[in-house]
Amino acid sequence: MSYRLGIDVGGTNTDVVLLDSKNTVIAKAKTAVTADIVTGIRVGVGTVLDQSGVNAAEITHAMLGTTQVTNAIIERRELNEVAIVRLGAPATRAVKPLAGWPEDLRERYAKYSWIVGGGHEFDGREIALLDEDELHEIAESVKGRVQAVAITGVFSPVNTDHEERAARIFREVLGEDIPISLSYQLGSVGLLERENATVLNAAVSSVAKRATLSFQQALADLDVHAALYLAQNDGTLMSVEYALLYPILTIACGPTNSMRGAAYLTGLKNAIVVDVGGTSTDVGVLVNGFPRESFVAVDVGGVRTNFRMPDLYSIGLGGGSEVTESEDGVKVGPKSVGYRIVKEGRAFGGDTTTFTDVVVALSKAKVGTHEVRLPRELAERAYDVAIDKTVEAIDRMKTSSDAVPLILVGGGSVLLPSEFEGASEVHRPENYDVANAIGAAIAQVSGRVDRIFAMDQKSREDVLEEAKSIAIAEAIRAGAEASTIEVVEIEEVPIAYLPGNAVRIKVTVAGTLASYNQEEVGAHASH
């Protein structure tokens, strides 16, 4: 028998699940996140090994979702010095790199930033010849001063040539060890946002490397010598090598893991997922089994980016949300006792009234160790306020007014009722509390392309085929078994005001891990 570990390091808890080759949950553990992250993982994994009696040597795969990269950016911790190179002169100089960044980061990164001759027009023509001499000079000047390079070329989603050539020059001068981030791998059209994502990616590459090494060490300490994969924010996995190149893609993988877990646990491919935590609730949408992507620029640590992110609507409501009463009425959240609920919440013997206490007082769920008494009117009003907020969040995420299935996951989801306005059915699957770790454990690997293609020279079919084969190659590079790859999504968006029938095409494919034994995976369970 072979086993897999799914690990999700969240803001409050580290969740660990152990699955067998039929994807059955053998053991699960929830431990508080520790300051060093790794200790919590070691405790969680140790617990599931003890619980299950499984031999650590039988664990072949470990899938990890982590908030390390997000935290590093938000806390400005252990960030690399980055050489920021934009290929676009004489165009684009009117808005320099780092425009719109928070002052502290902008000051820090401004000293190694250049706009060099190069880049392409929307139709693939060169704006200017790539200035290879200047790139050589820059590479020499940053040698030993930066730990990473971020390269962004104008319209590189249309033509990747200049970014690739620039990367070769930096590689030649700086050697193999310096990570080089290329924008076309990360974002879509929208230079500034794509460049921002690329710089952030370069900035966190060392953090990601250290984190990954310490995860591997933590597992090795427990004699787990599994292949390690990282969860990325589209609900799929990437190999360690790939994750080290594109660590920023782990941002917001927590909610997407929950959504993938919710899909797996219910067998539903199209549904709204409500993930209730201690402090907040994330509402997302499953489309064909994967989280729907956001269309708008997303802020990461104060920086505007356009790399793919899950489309989430978050509300400040969770199990630990504080209930307050004032002239304006009853409020639930956004202030929360968070993980301190087990000390401070009334249901646990504390004296702060939380959303959990309201639900317990109304006898709608049994949580905690103490009886909770609250004035009935207050409890009812607080409950209504919380449910109204949730109903509105669900409604915002729907694409039409039709009723849709709803899946409730996350530790706090016991607090929600089993009927909702606008929901055709409500599922609260078994193991809902560790859906995120399960989502990581069962995840597939993906590949994608998001580029502008000119349709005037080729047929639509040829262009779509070309796009698909790029995405498939990408999936194989990320570790997918070729024979299992399926197309998850195809999107075509015609672009206004441009000749040549320019169309933006997005293709996402996903497949099973190449190293994973196919026969043992079995059919997806459905409840």
Next chain:
Amino acid sequence: MRKLIHAKDIDYLALGATVLGTGGGGDPYIGALMAKQAIEQYGPVELISIDELADDDLVIPSAMMGAPTVMVEKMPGGDEPVKAFKQLEKFLGRTAAATVCIEAGGLNSTIPFVVAAELGIPIVDADGMGRAFPEIPMTALHFGGISATPMMVADEKGNTVLLSTVNGAWTEALSRNATIVMGGSSMLALYGANAQDMQPNLIHGTLSTAMKIGQLLANKEDASKRLENLLKFMDGVELFRGKLTDVMRRTLDGFARGTVTIEGTSGNTGSVCRLEFQNENLIAMRDGEPIATVPDLITVLDLETVHPITTEELRYGQRVIVIAMPCAPVWHRPECLELVGPRYFGYDLDFKPLRPLVTNV
């Protein structure tokens, strides 16, 4: 009235210009960053009334043209607004005393600040539309008999094209084609004229208006108060509030057209509001009856933040307030309505003004 415009004012301008952009006009984000970068480099820009210029002072408007997709990817080099401007000056054999905006809505509210900052000339607190429109001839200047040409089109590589055309339609067609060859976006200097000729054919005070709108909306007061302040300031009306239940989009003749359905809440329950847009919002219908029409300004605001939502950002589930604001009186003239009224955009409707005209223009 002399006022210096600093980088922080540009943020207010961009927010206000999005309201006046009525859902289109291009995202002023890039333009605002350009203007701020220019102001940081060359210093603040002086905002003046056109009455402060001598009658025979030359004023040259500055603007940007092209596909929004290109502008957010291949941003300008920065030299081309000034290049177009200087080349037109050279052709005319005169030096401009000031610049001015062609449209106060969207991206083009910000571009002339780049020219003004670098050349150290003032910008006139006015524009040619009082809002945003999609075509070059849709300006009060055009109807005042001021020609858009001679017009200079410039790209970031240093190319400039001088246009001299027989009418507005040719100006639009030739400049758009030059722009495509230049890579999909360009900078323009056009509609140059003496201050005294320009004076009666501008919508005055619109940049101050945009900045004031930005300030009102960025204020920390609660949302209903900010909305009230905005409507009062703009003499506008709230048309509808509700939930966006459908956005139907189609690309037609190179324009992004669409229909938005909003189901009423709070006082509008049971009613449905439909918005028709072509880049900009053009028509608002309530239960099948037109309640606001272009050229009056129709803007969609987010219910919670009261910040404007562009037509590209409209999505199912949004809680919105639809407001309308009266257009500049010049657009009430029949010959103007032929070019900017509902029928020009393909709707079988007459312009139904929000406010009757008090004075003859």
